[in-house]
Amino acid sequence: MKLYDYVLSPSCYKARLMAALAGVKLDIRPVDFHPGAEHRGPELMALNPAGSIPILEDGDLVLTESSAMLVYLAAKAAPQWLGNDTAGEAARVQQWLSFSHRLTASLGAARLHEMLLRPGNIDVFQGQGTTALRELEAGLVEQHIRGQRFLASDRPSVADIACFPYVALAPDGGVSLDPYPLIRLWSRAIRGLDGFIEMPGIHRLHELSPEPVPGEA
Amino acid sequence: MSRNAMIDEWYPVGLASQLDAQGRKTTLMGEPIEVRLGDDGNAMVTGGNGRALPVCVRYGHVWSSPGEPHRALFAIPEADQPGRRLVDVGVVRVRCSPLRAVENFLDIAHFPFVHTDILGAEPHTEVQNYKVEIREDEDEVWATQVKFYQPQAARSAEGGITTEYMYRVPAPTCSILYKTCPPRPGEWDVITLFVQPLAEDLCDVWPWMALFDDETPMTDLIHFQQTIFVQDRSILENQIPGLLPLDPGMEIPTRADLTSVAYRRWLKRHGYTYGAQLVAQ
Numbered sequence: 214m215k216l217y218d219y220v221l222s223p224s225c226y227k228a229r230l231m232a233a234l235a236g237v238k239l240d241i242r243p244v245d246f247h248p249g250a251e252h253r254g255p256e257l258m259a260l261n262p263a264g265s266i267p268i269l270e271d272g273d274l275v276l277t278e279s280s281a282m283l284v285y286l287a288a289k290a291a292p293q294w295l296g297n298d299t300a301g302e303a304a305r306v307q308q309w310l311s312f313s314h315r316l317t318a319s320l321g322a323a324r325l326h327e328m329l330l331r332p333g334n335i336d337v338f339q340g341q342g343t344t345a346l347r348e349l350e351a352g353l354v355e356q357h358i359r360g361q362r363f364l365a366s367d368r369p370s371v372a373d374i375a376c377f378p379y380v381a382l383a384p385d386g387g388v389s390l391d392p393y394p395l396i397r398l399w400s401r402a403i404r405g406l407d408g409f410i411e412m413p414g415i416h417r418l419h420e421l422s423p424e425p426v427p428g429e430a
Numbered sequence: 431m432s433r434n435a436m437i438d439e440w441y442p443v444g445l446a447s448q449l450d451a452q453g454r455k456t457t458l459m460g461e462p463i464e465v466r467l468g469d470d471g472n473a474m475v476t477g478g479n480g481r482a483l484p485v486c487v488r489y490g491h492v493w494s495s496p497g498e499p500h501r502a503l504f505a506i507p508e509a510d511q512p513g514r515r516l517v518d519v520g521v522v523r524v525r526c527s528p529l530r531a532v533e534n535f536l537d538i539a540h541f542p543f544v545h546t547d548i549l550g551a552e553p554h555t556e557v558q559n560y561k562v563e564i565r566e567d568e569d570e571v572w573a574t575q576v577k578f579y580q581p582q583a584a585r586s587a588e589g590g591i592t593t594e595y596m597y598r599v600p601a602p603t604c605s606i607l608y609k610t611c612p613p614r615p616g617e618w619d620v621i622t623l624f625v626q627p628l629a630e631d632l633c634d635v636w637p638w639m640a641l642f643d644d645e646t647p648m649t650d651l652i653h654f655q656q657t658i659f660v661q662d663r664s665i666l667e668n669q670i671p672g673l674l675p676l677d678p679g680m681e682i683p684t685r686a687d688l689t690s691v692a693y694r695r696w697l698k699r700h701g702y703t704y705g706a707q708l709v710a711q
Contacts, residue, residue, distance in 0.1 A: 220653040221660055245649040247656075248445060248520030328523055328663070330634070384664060387525070413660035417546065 214239050217257065217268040219246040221329075223321060223378035224279045225267040226412040231283045231374050233410040235291035247329050280310045283371040296370030305365040309352075309372035315345045316379040323386030324379075335387070342388045346396065349380065353395035362402050369406060377403050381415045435701035437497035439601055440484075440504075442624040442636045444492045445518050449473055457628040458483075459496050459704060490518045490638050491624060504570075504600035508608075508620045509640045517648065519637040519655045526666040527705035528603045528627035529674040529697065531635055534662055535605050535623040536597050536693060538578050539686040544661050547581050551590075554579035557686035564696050571599035571696050573689040584619065585654040586643045587612045599693055602702035603627055614642040621655070630705045631672050635659065673707035680710040 214232075216239045218225045232239045244266050245251040252266050261268050261277040269276040269285070276282050287294035297303040319341035325331035326338060352364065361367040364376065381400050383390055390396055403409065404418050411417045437459065444454055444465045453466030461478045468474040475483040475494040483494045488503050508514070524531060534540075539557050541550030560576040576595040583593040596608040596618070603625035608618035620640040625633050637655050675681060676698045683691050697706060 220657050243647070243649040243653050245652060248448065248518060249649070249652075251649070327525070328660075330521060330523055384667070413657045414664055416544075416661075 215242055215270040216240070217242050217244050217266050219244050219266055221413060222246065222266060223382055224317065226378045227279045227374055228267050228269060228282045228286070230410055231286045231371065234406060234408045235286050235294065236408065237286055237290045280313065280375050283374055287371050294369065294371050296365045296372065298366070302366045306370050306372045309364045310375050313375035315341070316376060319345055320379045320383045320386055320388060323388060324382055327386050339386065339388050342383060342386065346380065346383065346388070346393055349376065350393040350396050353399050357395055362399065369403065373403060378415070385414055434497070436602055436704040438495060438499055440486070440493045440495050440499055441603060442491040442626050443475060443494045445520070446473070446487050446490055446492055447518055449492060458494065459627050460629055461496055463494065465492055489622065490516055491636055504604070506606060506620060508618065513642060514640040515643055515651070517639040517641065517651045517655070519639065519652055521634050521636055522656070522659055522663065523634050524663050524666050525632055526669065527631055527673050528625045528633040529705040530666055530669055531625050531633055532599065532603055532605050532623060533674060533690050533693060534666055535607070536573070536689045538576060541578060544665060545658055549580050549583065549658065550578065551581045559685065560688070562688040562692045564692055571689070571692050573597040583610065584612055585646045585650055597689055599696070602697060611642050617642055627704060671707055671711065673705055675710060676703065676706045676708055677710040
């Protein structure tokens with residue numbers, strides 16, 4: 214499986230992270246997104262007319278939407294990540310997969326503007342990002358009341374991976390995560406998963422500070 | 431006085447490879463400027479009131495100054511050595527003091543914690559003694575004999591090695607790092623950090639490299655350096671105080687901070703204080 218990848222792209226990181234969690238080895242093809250704008254060049258435009266990355270190739274299959282990549286990786290190697298045990302869970306997964314595009318368009322755009330000088334109205338990006346974060350926090354509060362730590366159930370699914378990167382990197386775009394305690398807990402739970410990998414701006418949990426275990430002195 | 435001293439220095443304002451006639455609007459020490467390719471095929475930089483600013487093109491970048499530089503841009507003789515790959519890493523904006531960005535580049539002790547498994551790893555956290563001096567003839571800060579254990583020192587490095595470094599600060603917002611070159615022992619890889627001060631607490635950082643490495647694809651070289659720098663970015667944006675403290679009463683340095691101490695002393699001596707905090711608050 215070949216991933217056209219940019220190391221600083223949260224959308225590319227979704228595919229890398231899902232593959233790592235599912236134990237799939239990717240063949241990484243680095244794309245000079247910045248400063249070279251290679252994703253707008255003829256080779257990649259022929260593969261993906263939308264001019265975006267990531268692009269995932271597996272034989273004849275070419276995927277250009279990161280949510281589809283997550284579903285494909287999970288279906289192939291880790292079906293428990295599809296989160297379709299019940300009708301409610303399956304629907305929630307779809308709900309958050311769709312919602313994740315709003316994070317890209319708001320927090321992702323704010324980050325590109327603040328970090329790589331992409332044009333646009335930063336106040337609008339940050340405002341829409343804040344609205345999306347409040348919605349996510351509310352969703353996690355409801356899950357918390359149900360006794361569930363992740364977006365669709367008590368175990369992680371592709372929906373969590375779809376939403377996590379742009380949320381975790383919100384401060385890169387000047388949007389603080391300080392007001393959202395459940396988002397921070399959820400982010401910590403994802404970073405603690407077996408097989409978790411980091412990307413620049415998302416640090417691993419520090420090994421020298423293990424979680425305190427209740428009941429142990 | 432302090433602001434004037436830095437006004438007469440050279441700063442990077444864009445990539446030479448991206449110059450075009452349409453031009454690019456940016457900012458230099460609070461002044462809106464425009465960088466473009468002139469009709470004569472040379473780079474032009476225009477200040478806020480339409481005046482032509484000094485300009486030169488060197489090390490992959492366009493350089494300018496809001497004032498009148500007293501000397502030519504610093505030399506990097508290695509940059510002209512045949513056989514080196516010249517790497518335009520591209521701009522990254524950081525909401526921090528331009529001096530903070532340089533100081534972080536000079537620091538080794540954070541490698542195992544911020545660049546984990548690349549430039550450092552626990553338990554190899556010790557910074558051994560190294561030499562620091564302000565070279566009076568060149569008027570530059572130099573740190574030499576810096577050694578550090580690194581799991582993956584460069585894109586071309588296979589496995590962990592003890593890397594030797596030299597650091598050089600030839601201008602208040604520019605630093606050059608000379609580093610052991612795995613494919614060519616005896617030579618030094620050149621990795622630079624060129625910082626464009628937009629405001630006292632905002633900068634555009636233009637890393638650039640001149641490497642001996644014929645194997646690694648260019649995109650991999652760019653991504654390696656962008657990875658390292660963006661790992662630093664969130665740390666830089668959260669440093670307190672935001673401006674670089676030049677008051678010795680503000681912090682207690684350790685031996686590992688010798689380069690930073692010399693850099694701050696050199697800044698203070700020259701009145702290079704745009705982005706600095708002079709009195710502890």
